[in-house]
Amino acid sequence: MPAAEPTSLRQAIPVDEIRYNEQGLVPAIVQDYLDGTVLMMAWMNRESLQKTLETAETWFWSRSRQQFWHKGETSGHIQKVRSLRYDCDSDALLITVEQVGDIACHTGERSCFHQVDGEKAPPPADTLSDLFAVICDRRDNPVEGSYTRQLFAGGDNKILKKIGEEAAEVVMACKDDEKDAIAGEVADLFYHSLVALAHHHVDVRAVYRKLQDRRR
Numbered sequence: 001m002p003a004a005e006p007t008s009l010r011q012a013i014p015v016d017e018i019r020y021n022e023q024g025l026v027p028a029i030v031q032d033y034l035d036g037t038v039l040m041m042a043w044m045n046r047e048s049l050q051k052t053l054e055t056a057e058t059w060f061w062s063r064s065r066q067q068f069w070h071k072g073e074t075s076g077h078i079q080k081v082r083s084l085r086y087d088c089d090s091d092a093l094l095i096t097v098e099q100v101g102d103i104a105c106h107t108g109e110r111s112c113f114h115q116v117d118g119e120k121a122p123p124p125a126d127t128l129s130d131l132f133a134v135i136c137d138r139r140d141n142p143v144e145g146s147y148t149r150q151l152f153a154g155g156d157n158k159i160l161k162k163i164g165e166e167a168a169e170v171v172m173a174c175k176d177d178e179k180d181a182i183a184g185e186v187a188d189l190f191y192h193s194l195v196a197l198a199h200h201h202v203d204v205r206a207v208y209r210k211l212q213d214r215r216r
């Protein structure tokens with residue numbers, strides 16, 4: 001799917017109704033459109049917002065250089081805008097972007113916003129990404145008593161058998177219309193599918209990308 005059309009972006013944001021501060025600026029938080037990872041915060045003025053809407057790429061206003069800043073223009077790490085929203089009192093923007101060249105945050109390190117106690121962690125930004133990170137860690141650093149470890153030890157035979165079982169359990173729960181059981185069985189299916197992804201070294205973000213590409 002192509003990036004959000006400039007036209008639809010233009011329709012979505014009434015540039016003149018955004019409340020710019022006394023310097024004529026509005027803060028823009030930029031997130032990865034696939035998993036919500038917070039990439040950066042920067043400032044836009046009316047003109048840079050207009051350019052962003054017209055090109056569907058991010059343009060900011062550099063306060064230090066007093067000039068437009070087309071994100072990624074020199075590095076090639078352009079941010080293609082997927083959606084652009086503003087808050088209820090119109091004084092903050094939330095932009096989701098597709099990273100071209102993989103990395104398009106301030107420092108070029110995806111983990112930059114995930115520092116915990118001085119240690120850089122992978123960028124889990126939602127429940128599935130978070131669980132996937134744990135599962136990959138169990139694969140790479142097996143720990144005693146880990147169910148996930150047992151699955152990896154059993155390889156495809158064990159993992160795929162579980163996926164088949166869990167899928168059948170989803171079917172049965174749905175047939176009985178047991179809401180809580182349906183949620184539980186789908187959770188089991190998600191978990192085992194993530195294990196299969198990890199076992200085959202397919203990043204869960206590749207799944208997100210497929211789903212995003214199918215969005216209409």
Ligand SMILES: N=c1c2ncn([C@@H]3O[C@H](COP(=O)(O)OP(=O)(O)OP(=O)(O)O)[C@@H](O)[C@H]3O)c2ncn1[C@@H]1O[C@H](COP(=O)(O)O)[C@@H](O)[C@H]1O
Binds near residue numbers: 134149188191
């Ligand atoms: N999200 C899950 C998760 N979902 C489901 N399951 C396990 O998947 C199995 C589901 O299988 P069944 O429904 O057939 O139930 P069962 O009869 O107990 O299963 P079996 O004895 O047949 O294997 C259960 O053993 C569940 O505990 C999970 N096991 C682990 N996680 C998470 O994975 C991460 C790593 O876990 P460990 O590897 O155990 O440390 C942790 O964050 C966990 O919370």
